[in-house]
Amino acid sequence: MRPYVILNAAMTLDGKIATKTGSSNISGKEDLERVHEIRKECDAIMVGIGTVLADDPRLTVHKIDxxxxxxPVRVVVDSRCRTPIDARITNxxxxxxxxxxNEYKHEFFKSERYETFKNRGVKFFWSGDERVDLPALMSYLHEEGIETLMLEGGATLNFSxxxxxxxxxIRICVAPMVVGGxxxxxxxxxxxxxxMDDAVKLELKDCYSLGKDLILTYEVLK
Ligand SMILES: NC(=O)c1ccc[n+]([C@@H]2O[C@H](COP(=O)([O-])OP(=O)(O)OC[C@H]3O[C@@H](n4cnc5c(N)ncnc54)[C@H](OP(=O)(O)O)[C@@H]3O)[C@@H](O)[C@H]2O)c1
Known part of the structure; x- marks a missing residue:
């Protein structure tokens, strides 16, 4: 058993979720509110360590009442435990x-960050040898009572x-911008x-304008 997973992101028309320098302010105000509504509805929200290092997100509901x-419970997929000691995701x-x-856990147990995170109430889940085993993580989260999970990137974790x-x-905000790179x-x-035959197939379920942006909702076909 695993949670129902909704991937949400904002991209430019040319499919970029950040510029080559890491700038990622893509959504308009209305879209940010839509994102925070999804956060509010989900039991957990998950990102990869690349996103934590690039954006230091809070991953809380703070743009709506x-x-x-x-x-939601915040989950960071971080094989080597590189989450910085002052990362806002651990507040x-x-x-x-x-x-x-598993490969990295014993070294991490000796670190100051481990003690600090533990004192803040951060929980840990270990799986896989050198990289997090995502199906095992999903089963664990489901056992922890997480029925719905919002995946908020980034690019590498989305593909895995x-x-x-x-x-x-998949819920995607397409902003009318092109950045290339x-x-x-x-x-x-x-x-x-x-x-192309290997591509994951999708079915469009909904499509509407939101401010200047376009919101598309797809079901992932199994
Ligand atoms: N526009 C948007 O909606 C949006 C949303 C989110 C992020 N972003 C942008 O996306 C960028 C970050 O994306 P990213 O691709 O660099 O990083 P990412 O997808 O956030 O994190 C990838 C990292 O997760 C770790 N990981 C652990 N187990 C994994 C597994 N089984 N499969 C895949 N990854 C695993 C890997 O590092 P380890 O091996 O060290 O664990 C991997 O390098 C940032 O620029 C951010 O601004 C944009």
Whole structure:
């Protein structure tokens, strides 16, 4: 058993979720409010360590009316436990789980960050040898009572999650902007597939304008 997973992101028309320098302010005000509504509805929100290092997100519900208990559990997929000691994702606003890989856990146990995070109430889940085992992480989160999970990037984790068949729905905000750049992160990076026949197939379920942006909702076909 695993949570129902909604991948949400904002991209430019050319599929970039950040510029080549890491700038990622893409959504308009209305879209940010939509994102925070999804956060409020979900039991957990998950990002990769690349996103924590690039953006230092809080991953709380703070752009719409919300109570502290509306904040989802925050999950960071971080094999080597590189989450910085002052990362906002580990603050007291919500529960946090760091998912690491077994290879790195003993070294991490000796670090000051481990003690600090433990004292802040951060929980840890260990799986995989050198990289987090995403299906095992999903099962663990489900056992922890997480029925709905919002995946908020980034590009590498998005691809691993969809390749593993762990995404049910995609909600994408397409902003009317073009930034180019072969080194700019796209919606899905990772290894990629060799053939179009291997592509993960989607079905469009909804489509509407929101301010200047376009919101598309897709079901991931199994
Ligand atoms: N526009 C948007 O909606 C949006 C949303 C989120 C992020 N972003 C942007 O996306 C960029 C970050 O993306 P990113 O691709 O660099 O990083 P990412 O996808 O956030 O994190 C990737 C990292 O997760 C770790 N990981 C652990 N297990 C994994 C697994 N099984 N599969 C995949 N990754 C695993 C890996 O590092 P370890 O091996 O060290 O664990 C990997 O390098 C930032 O520029 C951010 O601004 C944009």
């Amino acid at each position: 919300a109570k502290p208990e509306d904040n 007291a606003d919500a529960k946090t789980i760091i998912a690491g890989a 999650m969809i390749r593993a068949g762990l995404i049910d729905e 072969s080194n700019a992160k796209t919606f899905f990076d990772g290894e990629g597939f060799d053939l």
